Amino acid sequence: MARMHGKLRSCSIHLSMMVLLALCALPGEAQFDGGPGHPIGSVSVHGKLIVLTLNPGALGEANLFNLAHRTLRFTPDGSQYRVENIPFTWDADFGTPMKEAQADLTKFAFPFSGQHWSALSVGVTGSITFGKPSASEGGRGRRGAGVGRDGGLSVERFAELRQAAPEFINTVPAISVFFKPRMSGTRYWKELDDRAVVTWSLTEPFGGIQDWTWTPTVNRFQAVLHKDGTIDLSYDEVAARDAVVGIYPMVTKGAEQEIAALPVADHPAAAANLDIRKIRLTAVDSLYLKVALEARGPMLAADDPAIAGAAWRVCLNRKPTPCTQDARADAVWTVRGLGASHYGERSMGPRYVAFGIGLSPMVTIEGNSLSMQGILPEGYKSGDTMYLSGAVESADKGAAAMQISPQAVRLSGLASPEVHLSALTRHDGPFPVVFESFHYLRPPRAQDLACSVIRGLGDKFDMLAYYSDFRIDNPEAGTSSDGPLGGGPSGGAVTGIAAPQGNLADYCSKGRFQWGFIQPVYAGANQMQEYPPAGLTGSDPHDIGFYMHQLAERTFNGKIPPYDYAMSQIGHEMGHRWSAFVSAKVNGETIELGPVHWAMGLQAPVPFPYQRPTEASAMGGGVWQDNFDGTFTQLDDNYYVPATGYSYLDLYLMGLIAPSEVPDFFMLRNLKYVGRDANGHAIFKADRIKITIQDVIAAEGHRLPDVDHSQRHFNTGMVLVVEHGKAPSQMLIERVNGIRERWIDYWTTTTGHRATMTTNPE
Numbered sequence: 001m002a003r004m005h006g007k008l009r010s011c012s013i014h015l016s017m018m019v020l021l022a023l024c025a026l027p028g029e030a031q032f033d034g035g036p037g038h039p040i041g042s043v044s045v046h047g048k049l050i051v052l053t054l055n056p057g058a059l060g061e062a063n064l065f066n067l068a069h070r071t072l073r074f075t076p077d078g079s080q081y082r083v084e085n086i087p088f089t090w091d092a093d094f095g096t097p098m099k100e101a102q103a104d105l106t107k108f109a110f111p112f113s114g115q116h117w118s119a120l121s122v123g124v125t126g127s128i129t130f131g132k133p134s135a136s137e138g139g140r141g142r143r144g145a146g147v148g149r150d151g152g153l154s155v156e157r158f159a160e161l162r163q164a165a166p167e168f169i170n171t172v173p174a175i176s177v178f179f180k181p182r183m184s185g186t187r188y189w190k191e192l193d194d195r196a197v198v199t200w201s202l203t204e205p206f207g208g209i210q211d212w213t214w215t216p217t218v219n220r221f222q223a224v225l226h227k228d229g230t231i232d233l234s235y236d237e238v239a240a241r242d243a244v245v246g247i248y249p250m251v252t253k254g255a256e257q258e259i260a261a262l263p264v265a266d267h268p269a270a271a272a273n274l275d276i277r278k279i280r281l282t283a284v285d286s287l288y289l290k291v292a293l294e295a296r297g298p299m300l301a302a303d304d305p306a307i308a309g310a311a312w313r314v315c316l317n318r319k320p321t322p323c324t325q326d327a328r329a330d331a332v333w334t335v336r337g338l339g340a341s342h343y344g345e346r347s348m349g350p351r352y353v354a355f356g357i358g359l360s361p362m363v364t365i366e367g368n369s370l371s372m373q374g375i376l377p378e379g380y381k382s383g384d385t386m387y388l389s390g391a392v393e394s395a396d397k398g399a400a401a402m403q404i405s406p407q408a409v410r411l412s413g414l415a416s417p418e419v420h421l422s423a424l425t426r427h428d429g430p431f432p433v434v435f436e437s438f439h440y441l442r443p444p445r446a447q448d449l450a451c452s453v454i455r456g457l458g459d460k461f462d463m464l465a466y467y468s469d470f471r472i473d474n475p476e477a478g479t480s481s482d483g484p485l486g487g488g489p490s491g492g493a494v495t496g497i498a499a500p501q502g503n504l505a506d507y508c509s510k511g512r513f514q515w516g517f518i519q520p521v522y523a524g525a526n527q528m529q530e531y532p533p534a535g536l537t538g539s540d541p542h543d544i545g546f547y548m549h550q551l552a553e554r555t556f557n558g559k560i561p562p563y564d565y566a567m568s569q570i571g572h573e574m575g576h577r578w579s580a581f582v583s584a585k586v587n588g589e590t591i592e593l594g595p596v597h598w599a600m601g602l603q604a605p606v607p608f609p610y611q612r613p614t615e616a617s618a619m620g621g622g623v624w625q626d627n628f629d630g631t632f633t634q635l636d637d638n639y640y641v642p643a644t645g646y647s648y649l650d651l652y653l654m655g656l657i658a659p660s661e662v663p664d665f666f667m668l669r670n671l672k673y674v675g676r677d678a679n680g681h682a683i684f685k686a687d688r689i690k691i692t693i694q695d696v697i698a699a700e701g702h703r704l705p706d707v708d709h710s711q712r713h714f715n716t717g718m719v720l721v722v723e724h725g726k727a728p729s730q731m732l733i734e735r736v737n738g739i740r741e742r743w744i745d746y747w748t749t750t751t752g753h754r755a756t757m758t759t760n761p762e
Helices: 161-167 446-457 544-552 564-575 648-653 693-700 730-750
Strands: 012-015 019-022 041-046 049-054 070-077 080-086 102-104 110-112 115-117 119-123 127-129 174-179 184-191 195-203 219-226 231-238 243-248 256-263 276-284 288-295 311-317 331-338 341-343 346-348 351-355 362-366 369-374 385-393 400-410 434-438 463-468 515-517 583-586 589-592 598-603 620-626 631-636 665-676 682-691 713-722 756-758
Touching (some): 049 730, 446 463, 446 713, 544 564
Parallel strands (some): 713 756
Antiparallel strands (some): 184 195, 195 219, 362 369, 665 682
8 A cells, every 4th residue: 555645534624713623544653754754773785685773762662462361450549540450360151252342231330431331332353432432533533543333442554553542542431451453253241240241252363465474363351340330351361462451431621730831942033933932731631731832923824835844843751852853752742734735636735733652633723822732651640750842843844943942840730641551559540541552663754764775875776675573563564655756767757647756855865766665574474474384275365375276386386486475565565656546537527547556446457467367457456357238257356465467557657568558448337246157256237437548648648758768677675674783584584585586576577578676785
């Protein structure tokens, strides 16, 4: 998935005396901050591979699950809770398997979040919610933290758990027993006179290209809801190491208590809205720290185009710390002004966005004041001293407008709800909300990865792919992609593909760098292994096991081609440099052929297949047989497993074939499944719309440079990302070298030998 287009969401804007901006669902903080990149490690060369050794603490620290064979007890204390570790208890009589999410209490009503509940929603991914969401957009936060359609809590596809954990606050009353996306299995329900018991027996996802394991894993945990409001969470056998655990009553009174008013030295040369003169700190509901930045003059309205590029940053730390973009503070909160953006028929006007661990998605503009609020970093409690510093950037290419020196603040009436649950005793707290996020290392920014390599070795890479010995905080084992769409060695922009060139300077490129992974792929993931386990089979056509027999027939050793999943990933993601963003203009109507991935109904056959006689594009679409009776047979689907090549349309957009070489194709609308043929292929009824390459050109203009002047030779940097003080493992080196060799072959094959790929680091 291409991140730059795949993450567009609509914003809700509410206007009153204050301007409250409910923010869009966006990628995690590390990926969203669109500022210029900077190196985050040192670079060396190992044969045909690049080694990026990270600086100390560049990706923070992992916090892995440590509650197996433990029981946590949450005891009400007024409207808050105390937490303690009690001797492990486990009810082996699970009760009845649940067929749906809702469970009804018939013997008592459970007191939680200021109400008594007679029904609850049990999510298959390890959580319980009560009632309906109260926040806008269905209780969904900035990155989609909210309520799932299938019960319990949910998050957006690429959400980081360390980000999602605080974003569950005040979306819906919830108990996060062991929330982990993409889990599946069985939920059990049992109600007794004095308690209700919910038990989960789940597996992590397995067998797929975005999975970490080929076989099911065991994860058993249990919640006991006592009649008096006490909550026990118990963990039996748990294979997964990342999840969110905690309780989330609603805390929405809005009661404020002033903590401090900090004077700031004036900067008269700065614009009035950027010259901060005072910072007011207040505690809201004993849960949030509210930071109000008061400027010399009025803050600009959210819909003012002049806010684009400006940023207000606040750093919270236990030691005095300058608040730079890469500050290693306990928390870095940023409000940035964005300009209008457009993609196809979708558009978003200027707006303020806020990002940072624990930061609420609301920005308040009132007169001269800009306010943000969030929870304190993990471990902060009332009475602690913290240092607050800040910085303001102007809209002029992010130039610094002012620095706000660190000032000491003694916290009162406020503590962090993020804790280490295994260390709590009954004497701690009480907490209005309390949780722990168990997670892997923080994902790096794509700009920082690219700058690390390009600054170290030069601007000589068209593409960059990253691999690592460590996992990052991502529910999927793969990666999406992004880049500035540079012009290769010529440096010129490519037009006519509906993907305009971006800010090359953010990626430290003077014009060449085009596209890359946004984060490293873990060496232990399914897609990093040369072959699946022997004897693997499967019934899911999205998993490689489904194709084992067919693919093995084309090799001399009876195995499928090596690193098939890896080719699916890199072929698809690097293909996003050109696809799939274009539309077609047919009889005066503009028809989107995607966006981002070719629509399922687009006829997108591959002229130079990678490994099977009939393949649909790696970028989506399908191979459709017209049955001339209003039905169409799907000979290959729109998923990129097993690895497939590029369609005629892709190759045109890549500049590798002329418009005259693209056969007419079609789009199927109003698809309706009607059955399968004798060979198991799905059959759909649909409306067929003929499309020609000239229809695409009518919508987007000619592809320039054209086929006679386009780039034909490409270079991919294959990067091993390793933690500070470590060397890449032999397994990582061998697997990336294997992927590197297959990538060169894949590229040559799927482009019909019209382009070549190298992996030269120097």
